[in-house]
Amino acid sequence: MHISDGVLSAPVLAGGAAAAAASLGWSLRKLPWNHLMEVGLLSAAFFVASLVHFPVGPSSVHLIMNGLIGAILGWAALPALSVALFLQALLFQFGGLSTLGVNICIMALPAVLCGRCFRPLLLREKTRLPGAFLCGSLSVACSGLLLALFLALSGDIFFASAGAVLLIHIPVMILEGVVTAVMVRIIFRVAPEMFTSPAEAA
Amino acid sequence: MDAARTFLRTQLPLLAGVILLFPLPEQAAAHSVHIFAWAEDGRICSESYFARSSRVRDGEAVMADAQGRVLARSRTDEKGLACFPLPDTAQDLTFSILAGQGHRGEFALRAVDLAAAFPSSLSSPEISGEEAHTLSSGEEAPADTTSSGAAPKAAPPDAGQAEDVSGLQAVVRRELQRQLAPIHQALAEIQEGKGPGLREIIGGIGWIMGLAALAQWGVSRRKKPAENPPREKG
Known part of the structure; x- marks a missing residue:
């Protein structure tokens, strides 16, 4: 899911960086200043989740966990994922520094979008687990579509890339949905206020 | 004490999540x-x-x-x-x-x-300088001394010998x-390189938590005077 250096054209890189900077600026205004440690912990969770990978077909995929982070943090997921993506590029060479903006758009925007959409479902007990499953899996699907869109803007054929990306991420979508549902369940049992406070503050 | 308990209570699930997701170093080279x-x-x-x-x-x-x-x-x-x-x-x-x-x-x-x-690396510009000279002189020198010690450069090696040497x-x-x-x-x-190792993983987590703690510290410092106004003397 991380786009490397040298794959995208310069205008696409510039567009991605501008979009990421604008959304990051907006999200900083909504940062829950009293819950920064939660933001940091979730950022760390995202940072290591990308290291858990498994081979699918000819390629290799990994956990993303952006749905869970978006659901907990709301807009604050943007800075959390941005810091983690920056460090992943720097320390692991996952993606490149020139594609950081694009990668932020791919992973963080669906996190915020799905988090905000599915939040009401998570707060109700009856719809919590299906809501969490959908939040986890659809945020991966949205990320895949954005990835295909960025590749298409740089010359790939959109439908071919989107099809390939979505196909390869079907196991990830299922796994992410399950992991998100389990995590949401645990958090609501152990510390429900942790789930509600940062995003409400945002 | 209460604050520590609350912190543990709220952060424990997340910490557990981070540890559960913590991969072995050899797993760590996904993308x-x-x-x-x-x-x-x-x-x-x-x-x-x-x-x-x-x-x-x-x-x-x-x-x-x-x-x-x-x-x-x-x-x-x-x-x-x-x-x-x-x-x-x-x-x-x-x-x-x-x-x-x-x-x-x-x-x-x-x-x-x-x-x-x-095959033509000896005559290629990258190593045709000193290396080629050393190699050829090193190989030819013993032959010169055994055959005719007095006039080493007088007679060039015949074509057959040169072919043998190059072969x-x-x-x-x-x-x-x-x-x-x-x-x-x-x-x-x-x-x-072999991808990220334990050092990079722990280093990255440390950076993230350090940045969050720094920001939190900054916020708490800024808020303190407003939240806890200094008591008036007397």
């Missing part, structure tokens, strides 16, 4: 794609992988010169291997692998590492190249 290349048996081979256990299959490997001109393209096999014919001269080369979905890795092979693979050199070079190929491969692998 940086690596490629490295080495010369063997009159060709250049490359190997591409996501992680040690996950090779890039059917990826597009590209060989380009220092100016970025594409010299050859190939597709990786089941083991992530893709081979290319030798270019016309020993030159700096760049190999890149396109593994789909925006994954791309790059590796630079220097002309010096490549020169030995060329022998070619055989030695080929054999050396064959035997050195695994060493070149191992060196290239070391140079390319």
Whole structure:
């Protein structure tokens, strides 16, 4: 899911960086200043989740966990994922520094979008687990579509890339949905206020 | 005490999550794609992988010169291997692998590492200077001393002897190249790196938590005077 250096054209890189900077600026205004440690912990969770990978077909995929982070943090997921993506590029060479903006758009925007959409479902007990499953899996699907869109803007054929990306991420979508549902369940049992406070503050 | 309990209560699930997700170091090379290349048996081979256990299959490997001109393209096999014919001269080369979905890795092979693979490497500009001189003088010197010690440069070696020497050199070079190929491969692998290790993972988590703590500290410092106004004396 991380786009490397040298794959995208310069205008696409510039567009991605501008979009990421604008959304990051907006999200900083909504940062829950009293819950920064939660933001940091979730950022760390995202940072290591990308290291858990498994081979699918000819390629290799990994956990993303952006749905869970978006659901907990709301807009604050943007800075959390941005810091983690920056460090992943720097320390692991996952993606490149020139594609950081694009990668932020791919992973963080669906996190915020799905988090905000599915939040009401998570707060109700009856719809919590299906809501969490959908939040986890659809945020991966949205990320895949954005990835295909960025590749298409740089010359790939959109439908071919989107099809390939979505196909390869079907196991990830299922796994992410399950992991998100389990995590949401645990958090609501152990510390429900942790789930509600940062995003409400945002 | 209450604050510590609340902190533990709220942060424990997340900490548990981070620890559960914590991967073993050998798992940790998911999405940086690596490629490295080495010369063997009159060709250049490359190997591409996501992680040690996950090779890039059917990826597009590209060989380009220092100016970025594409010299050859190939597709990786089941083991992530893709081979290319030798270019016309020993030159700096760049190999890149396109593994789909925006994954791309790059590796630079220097002309010096490549020169030995060329049959005409002794006369090629990269090593035709001192190395070639030392090699030829080193080989010819004993022959001179045994045959005619008084006039070493008077009689040039005859054509048959020169052919024998160059034939022998070619055989030695080929054999050396064959035997050195695994060493070149191992060196290239070391140079390319093995992906993130425990140091990078723990370092990254430390950076993130450190930044969050720093920001939280800044916020709490800024808020303190407003929340806890200094008591008036008297």
